Amino acid sequence: MGRATKLVVIAPISAFSAWEEDVAEVLDPPLSIGRWRGGPLPDTDVILLNYQRVPAAVDPLMSLMLRHPTHLVVDEAHRAKRGAAGEWGRALLRLAPFAVRRDVLTGTPAPNQPRDLLAVLDIVWPGGVARRAIPPATARNDASDADMRMLNSVVAPLYVRTTKNELGLRDPRIVLDPVPMGDLQQQIYDAMLDRYAGSLDLGRRDAAMLAQMGEITMYLLQAACSPRLLSSNSDASRQYRYPALAIPPGSRLAGLIDTYADHEVPAKIDRALRIIENNVRLGRKTLVWSNFPDNLRDLELMLAGVNPALIYGAIPSIEDAEPGVRTRERELDRFRNSPDCWVLLANPAAMSEGVSLHHWCHDAIYIDRTFNAGHYLQSVDRIHRLGLPEDVDTRITILTSEGTIDERVNGRVEDKTRRLALMLNDPVLVQMALPDDDDSGEILDDQLDLIEVIAHLQRRLPD
Numbered sequence: 001m002g003r004a005t006k007l008v009v010i011a012p013i014s015a016f017s018a019w020e021e022d023v024a025e026v027l028d029p030p031l032s033i034g035r036w037r038g039g040p041l042p043d044t045d046v047i048l049l050n051y052q053r054v055p056a057a058v059d060p061l062m063s064l065m066l067r068h069p070t071h072l073v074v075d076e077a078h079r080a081k082r083g084a085a086g087e088w089g090r091a092l093l094r095l096a097p098f099a100v101r102r103d104v105l106t107g108t109p110a111p112n113q114p115r116d117l118l119a120v121l122d123i124v125w126p127g128g129v130a131r132r133a134i135p136p137a138t139a140r141n142d143a144s145d146a147d148m149r150m151l152n153s154v155v156a157p158l159y160v161r162t163t164k165n166e167l168g169l170r171d172p173r174i175v176l177d178p179v180p181m182g183d184l185q186q187q188i189y190d191a192m193l194d195r196y197a198g199s200l201d202l203g204r205r206d207a208a209m210l211a212q213m214g215e216i217t218m219y220l221l222q223a224a225c226s227p228r229l230l231s232s233n234s235d236a237s238r239q240y241r242y243p244a245l246a247i248p249p250g251s252r253l254a255g256l257i258d259t260y261a262d263h264e265v266p267a268k269i270d271r272a273l274r275i276i277e278n279n280v281r282l283g284r285k286t287l288v289w290s291n292f293p294d295n296l297r298d299l300e301l302m303l304a305g306v307n308p309a310l311i312y313g314a315i316p317s318i319e320d321a322e323p324g325v326r327t328r329e330r331e332l333d334r335f336r337n338s339p340d341c342w343v344l345l346a347n348p349a350a351m352s353e354g355v356s357l358h359h360w361c362h363d364a365i366y367i368d369r370t371f372n373a374g375h376y377l378q379s380v381d382r383i384h385r386l387g388l389p390e391d392v393d394t395r396i397t398i399l400t401s402e403g404t405i406d407e408r409v410n411g412r413v414e415d416k417t418r419r420l421a422l423m424l425n426d427p428v429l430v431q432m433a434l435p436d437d438d439d440s441g442e443i444l445d446d447q448l449d450l451i452e453v454i455a456h457l458q459r460r461l462p463d
Contacts (some may be wrong), residue, residue, distance in 0.1 A: 008049075009047070010054055010072075014074070016050075018173035019162065023046060036053065041064055054088055072096065077123065078116065083118065107377060117151075134156070169388055172380065176399070184227075197214050198362055221406070231257050275363075279363050284363050285344070356387075361383050363383075366398045371444060372445070374416050398410070
């Protein structure tokens, strides 16, 4: 290992198996590798631990680094984008100076805004050197394209990026599929817009407004996808830990929501089912993404005939599961290897990183997206990555309810990924961010997201 005798890898649990497999396959003789679950550090060449365990591991890792020259690798480093403001970032910033070498790995170093990159660079370049070197204008939300090119010139010597073109991959075929809502869903969505637009001070831009609008944005995304998610009979709100939707019990709107599932199948769900049915007929497996667990559970029941696999927050990793319990690893294995399992239903927050599906699946459907561009870009890479045969097409369908918050999300994700492409000089990201036939954290990441939501609500205000 050269001047380092230990390798410490911080990564999501979903990436552990890839590290273990690659160490055995690439190196001869292979290095010993162990996972840290608490207690004494494993006496191995390579030590793996996940982000959640980093704060508790700082002291033993510092002690290890003082005794052994250690190479620190932070995989999916954008998870520490909050830097010193976040628990994981603080722990990594404490560790970084003790490593003899530091590398960060990420496909989305600035997933939402340029200043996300600073937190990643602070790990590689401790002591605030990065912040002094980067032009201040590039950290603004409204940084210009010229500012982004300037930033690229500063950070270019610090990174190596292999673009999709250099990998020899065909560009993914990305289709934006606008779907008109059914009559009942349209009534519910319009009623919610009227309610929020009429009761909020849309001129505010403070932090409290950002938090409040984050909740409202999630409700609008749910309504644009499936109003059943808003029902008091649904546990979607508990999954997201938001307060109950402020709709008076017994009101007409509450009644429409609570009985919605009896009268209408959401348009995007119906479209997804038709696409999946056609894929099965063609012998193609499908990866389906939704941010809402209830959507995934509904689809699991509706797709019972094709034995779907399911991965979201409540499905544990094999490390934390009791014997016989359904785990993420077993569900992935079933999707990859069972000829009867045609669909994988997944939540980007649980499976957008560290998983490779490109040998088994070439079709993805997004039932919904949020303003989190990082989740989107990472999730696309589950089926579009190194090792994909040159003659294989990757098909990505993004379902959008016409006239809803979905359209605002599309615009912001496009803008964020365009800026990231300028920063990294990788134009393929621009194409991936423009899912249009004619030509992917916090609910709201910044004030520009907030402005888009407010603009959507203001459409309902009388002139």
